[in-house]
Amino acid sequence: MSESSDIFAGSTLQTADLKPFQILAPDGRPVREELIPDLEIVEELYRRMARARYLDDKFMVLYKSQRLGNYAQFGGQEASQVASAFVLKAKDYVCPMYRNTAAMITHGWPIEKAILYWRGHPDGWRIPDDLNIMPIIISIPGQIVHAAGVALGIQAQNLGAVALSYIGEGGTSQGDFHAGVNFAAARKAPAVFIIENNGWAISVPRKVQSGVDYLMRRAEGYGIPGYLVDGNDALAVYTTAKKAVEDARVGNGPSIIEQLTYRVRPHTTGDDPKAYRTEDETNEWIANRDPIKRLKLFLEYEKRWNDDREVAMQAEIETEFTAALEAADHAPAPDPMALLDYTMIEPTWQLEEQRATLQARVAAEGGAA
Amino acid sequence: MSESSDIFAGSTLQTADLKPFQILAPDGRPVREELIPDLEIVEELYRRMARARYLDDKFMVLYKSQRLGNYAQFGGQEASQVASAFVLKAKDYVCPMYRNTAAMITHGWPIEKAILYWRGHPDGWRIPDDLNIMPIIISIPGQIVHAAGVALGIQAQNLGAVALSYIGEGGTSQGDFHAGVNFAAARKAPAVFIIENNGWAISVPRKVQSGVDYLMRRAEGYGIPGYLVDGNDALAVYTTAKKAVEDARVGNGPSIIEQLTYRVRPHTTGDDPKAYRTEDETNEWIANRDPIKRLKLFLEYEKRWNDDREVAMQAEIETEFTAALEAADHAPAPDPMALLDYTMIEPTWQLEEQRATLQARVAAEGGAA
C-alpha cells in the first residue's frame, strides 16, 4: 500500500499493511497461545461480559415496557468495553460516552445507578463519591478532551493514575478528537483513547467517516502508538489495553487503540437499523463473531467451563440484576428541585427566584416541595 | 523509529524515517538535477519571490512610519508561498490565512489592494471580481474547512478547479484542521493543504504543538498522501505543489504538504521575537537558508542571471510597488457607511435604524454621508 514514489523522498501513504491483533480466533481457539493471560483472569472477564450482556438484554426489555428511557445498547461490544475497563485500577478514571454502560459497570458503576440514569432519574445522574467515573458525554466527543484534562490533572498531582476514554469510530471525525488526543500526546499525559469501531454511526457506515482504512493510523500523526485490535477478542483487548494503560501510567504518554467490533443492536432502543443495513450483515457478526461465545468456547476448550458453572453464573447475574432493579424501582420519586440543584455552587439570584417559582409550581401540583 | 513489537501485529509508530524533499541544496546546487523544471519557470519564480520580498520589506517600512496597520510578514517564506501558489490556474481558489500575502499576490491580488487591506481600508477588503481568492481568515484555521467546502462546490459543479489552502504548523493543533482535511479526504474533494511549518506560532516553538516529528504524518490518518518538503527550496515546493494540485484536479483527492521553513521576521510588525528566541537561530536561517538567495545562486550557476538582470528586475519591482502605493495613497477616504455595508443582503430594520444613526453621527462630524 505504500506509495514509494522515487521522486518524493518525504511522502507517506499508509506505509504498513495492518492486521488486527488477535489472541483468540472467532472459534475460540488461541492463535497466540503464548499470550493467553492467567486463566483466572479469563474467567473473570467472561463473567463480567456475561453480566454486561444480561444487563443490555434486560435494558431492552425494560425499554419496551416503558420502564427505561431511550438507551444506547452496547450488546456485541462486551469484549471491547469490559476487557479494556477491566485493566484499570480503582484510582484510574473512565471518561465515558453514552454507549459505555458496560465499561462503566466494569469500573464499578452500580447497576441500580445505571437503571436510574437511563430512566432519567436524578439519582442515576449522581456519580457515587468513591467512583472515578466522569459524567457520560453526549455531545461527541467531549469526553476525549476531558480525558486529556483529567490526565493533565493526574500528571500535575502525581496521582499515578490513568484516564481511559472511549469514542465511536464516527466520533473520530470531530475536530475535538484531534484537539484532545494531540494535547495529551504533546504533554505525554497519562491517557488512553479507545476507538470502538462498531462499523456504524447511527446509519452512517465507517467508510463515510474517512478515506483511511484504519482510524488508529491517526496515532502516527501524534507520534504515539496506535494499536489495531480485534475488538471482539476479549484477550486481545485486555492485553492491548493493559499495555497502553501501563505505558501511560509510567509516563510514556497516550496511545490510540482501535477495536474492531460491530454494533449488532440498534443505535439506541429507539432506532430501527432495517432502514439502513442488511440483517445479513448483522447476523453474520452475531453468528460467527460474538465476543462472549468466543471466550466461552475458549474456556470450554481449556476445561475451565461447563454447563453447571454457566447455570450458576447466570443465576448469580440474574439475582444481582433483580436486586438492582428492585432497588431502582424503590428509588423515591425524583425531587422536582433536582431541576435546579447543582446548577451553581453559589446560585445567582435569578436561580433563587426560579427556585421559588419551581417550588410554587410543585406545591400547586400537590407535590412535596 | 518504527515500533516493531512482536506482540502487537497491528501497532504503528512513525513507521518511516523521513527526509524533506529537496531539488536544490541551500547553496543553490541541484541535488536532483533531473527534476529541475524549465528554466523559464525558475526565472519567473525567482522574479516573483523577489517581488514578494520587496513588498514584505516595504510593508515593514510603511508600518514603522504608520502608513500601514499591524501586518503579518511572510519574509523568508517566499519559496513556500510563491512557488506553491504559482502552480495554480486562474480558475483555482486560494483560501488564505493572514500570513499569505505572498501567495495571494502570486495568484493575482493587486499590490494596491494588499496595501489597502493592511491599512484596514474597506477597498482592501473587497476581493476583485475576477480573482478566486477567498477572504483572509484570522480565526485559526477556518480557511482549511472553507477550502474543503470550496472543493466540494468545485466537485459538485465540475469546475475542474482546485482549492489550495495554507495553515501554519501551530494551526494544525486546532480541531478544525482535522475536521476539514478529513472531510475533504473522505469525499476526495479537490483540495490541497499546505502546512507552512515556520517553526513558530508567535512565541511557541513547533515542538510544543505536538509530539510528532513531522506534521505531514497526519496524512497517514486520512488515507491521503503526505509530503515533506524543504520549504525554502522553491523548486521542491513547486514540484510537489504541482503534483498535489494536479492529482486533486483529476480526482485523486487531497494531499497534505508540510513545507519546512522559518519565520525569520517577527510574528507581526507589532511583535518582538527577542522575548522568546535567540537571534542566532534566526540569523542562521537568514545567512544559510534564504530561499531567494538559493534560487539566485542556482540561476547564476546556470548562467541565467547576472547583476544587470538583477538591477533591471529590482527596478521593475520598485516601479510596480511605487505605483501601487501611490494608487493606494490616493484611495478615497473610507466611506463610513462601510461599517454597515454588506452585513446582510437584505438588512434587518435594526440595521436600517443603525444606518440612520451612523449617518447622523457622520453628519455631526461634518462627514459626507
Add this chain to the structure above:
Amino acid sequence: MTQVIDKPVGQQETRPMTMAAALTDAMDVALTRDPKVIMYGEDVGRLGGVYRITTGLQAKHGEARVFDSPLSEAAIMGTAIGAAAVGMRPVVEFQFGGFMMPAFDHIFSHVSRYRYRSRGRWKTPLVVRFPVGGGLGLLEQHADSPEAYLMHTPGIKIIYPSNPYDAKGLLLAAIESDDPVFCFETIKLYRDPKLRQDVPTGYYTVPLGKARIAREGTDVTIIAYGGMVQPAEAAAEAAAQANVSCEVIDLRSIVPLDIDTIINSVQKTGRAIVVHEAVRTGGVGAEIAALIQEKAFYSLEAPIERVTSFDTMPSPFNALNHFSRPEAHHIAEAIKKVLSA
C-alpha cells in the same frame, strides 16, 4: 386552531401534511427547482435523518446531491460556507440544535461575516436546519433551544416555524435567501397530528420577517414562536373563558423580527408576555422586552413578562420536564400577573 395567513392566491393543489412532511416537501421542491441545492449532514442520506425529514430525498435526487457527511458539525458548517461561496446552495442539517456548538466558530467568525469580510465578493446562501426543544423525555442535550446565540450574531437570519404551512413556505424562502438562514424545527411539532393541515404541494414562500397573528385579542399580547405557539394559544383560549382577550403573535422568524406587528399589538393591549423554551437570562425574550419598552413605552400598562425555561440545563429528568419547560398554565399565570399589575 392554527390560522394560516399569507396563503398565495390561486394556489391549487394541496395535500394534508404534518410539519415533518411539509419540511420534507419543501426540500424536495427545492432540490427539484434548483440544481445548485445540495443537502448533507449526519444520517440525512439513506436514513433520511434521525427525524426522517430528508426521507426519500437521496433516493429521488441521487447521492451526489443528498449525502451523509462525516460526523463533524464544524466540517458541515465550514464546508457549507465554502461550497455556497463558489455557487452552491447547501441545505445542511445538524442532528440536534444543541449539537451546533462544535461548529460555533464557523457561525460566529465566518458565516456571519464572510460576505462583509470580502465586501460583497462572496455571499453564502446556505440553510442550516436542526430539531430543537424538549418535552419528549429524550437524553440530555437533545432538548436545547439555542436561538439567542444566533440572534446575537449579526449577518444571519433565523426562522422558527410553528405549523406545516409556514414550515414549508419559510424553508423555501430561506433556501431562496441570499443571506444564510438557520431553521429551528421544534421536535414536538414534527408529527403533531393536531397541526396536520392542507399545504400546497407546489412552490410557494412565506416571507421572512412577517409574523402571524395566531389569535386576535385586545387585553394581552403573547409573543411566541415554534413550539411555544400552541401553549400560548391554549393559555389564550383558557383566558377567554375568563373574558380575557389575548392576542397571540407567532413570530415565524426571529431575524428578521416583525417589530411592527409586535408594537401594533402592544399599543392596543398595553400588556405583553414573551414565551420561549430557551433559558431565561439573555434569551430572545430579553431582546423583545427591551424593544417593546423602547418602542411602546407609553402604551405599556404592566411590566413585560417572560415565560421561559429555568436558567439551567434543559431537564434530562423525564418526570420533571413539565416544571421548567413553559406550559399553558405557566403562561396563564403570566397573564394573571400582567393583568393584575
Add this chain to the structure above:
Amino acid sequence: MTQVIDKPVGQQETRPMTMAAALTDAMDVALTRDPKVIMYGEDVGRLGGVYRITTGLQAKHGEARVFDSPLSEAAIMGTAIGAAAVGMRPVVEFQFGGFMMPAFDHIFSHVSRYRYRSRGRWKTPLVVRFPVGGGLGLLEQHADSPEAYLMHTPGIKIIYPSNPYDAKGLLLAAIESDDPVFCFETIKLYRDPKLRQDVPTGYYTVPLGKARIAREGTDVTIIAYGGMVQPAEAAAEAAAQANVSCEVIDLRSIVPLDIDTIINSVQKTGRAIVVHEAVRTGGVGAEIAALIQEKAFYSLEAPIERVTSFDTMPSPFNALNHFSRPEAHHIAEAIKKVLSA
C-alpha cells in the same frame, strides 16, 4: 476619577499598578497561595501572553505550573474541565475573546453543565481569561465582546473589571470560586495610565456580584462595565456641566448581576441607559433592560436606552471604529434622549 470602594480595611502595602500589572499580580498571588493553580494557553509561558499579562509567572513558578499549550482553544477549555474536576484550579487564557468560539462546545455543553450532570460529584473550579474590546485598530476578530453568549449559558460566572483594584480582587475571587468563571479583560484598559492606582500587593478579593457606584447621581442611571465605564463617566461629567446628574454603575460582574444596585438607582433616577461594546441585538443590554422594566416599571420615566456597537462585525476599518464603538458623546446623546422623553 475612579473611586474604589470595598477596600479591605487594614490592608497595608500597596503599589501603583495598571490593570495589566494588577492582573499579573493577582495570578502571582494565586500561584503562590495555592499549589493547585496552574496556568496555560497560547504564548502564556515564555512570552507571557501577547499582552504580557502572565509575564514572569513561568520564570517564577516553573514550567510545570505555567506553560504554553498547543494552539487549540477547545483543548485548552476541555482539558481545563478535566483537570479541574480531578482537583486542579486551572486559570487558562484565550488569546482574544473572539477566539473562544472553537471552544464553544465545551462552554455550552460541558463547563456549564459538568457539575449539574454529575449532580455535584464533579465541580470545575476554573477561570478562563481573555482580552476583549476594540478601539485599537487591530485586525479583524481582535475586537469582539462576546459576553452575551456566556450570559445566556447557565452555570458560569462572568467578571468584567474596569480598573486595577477591581481587576486583581475580582480575579482572585474568581480563582477562589468553585464555579467556573470567565474573565473579560478590556485591552484598552490594560495599560491605560489614567487608571493606574495603588493596589494592595497582598491577597484580597472583590466579591463577585457587587456593582460599584462609580459616580453618584440623581437624574439618569448609566450602567456600564469594562471599557465602557470610562466613556460613561466622561458622559456623566459632561452632563454635569449642563446640570444633569448621572449615576454611573460599574457592574464588575455580569453573572452574578447586582440587580439591587441597578434597581435602587433606577428607582431614584427614573431613567436608565445601558452601555456595552458588544453588538446590540441580544446583548447584555437587552437583559438588563428587560430586568429593569420588570422590577422598576413604575419608577421608569423614559424608555431604557441602549448604547452599543452596531449589529455587524466589530470594525476592522481603523479609521471608522469610533462611529460604532460607543463613545462618551454617543452616551451623551442617549442622556439627552432619556431626559427629553
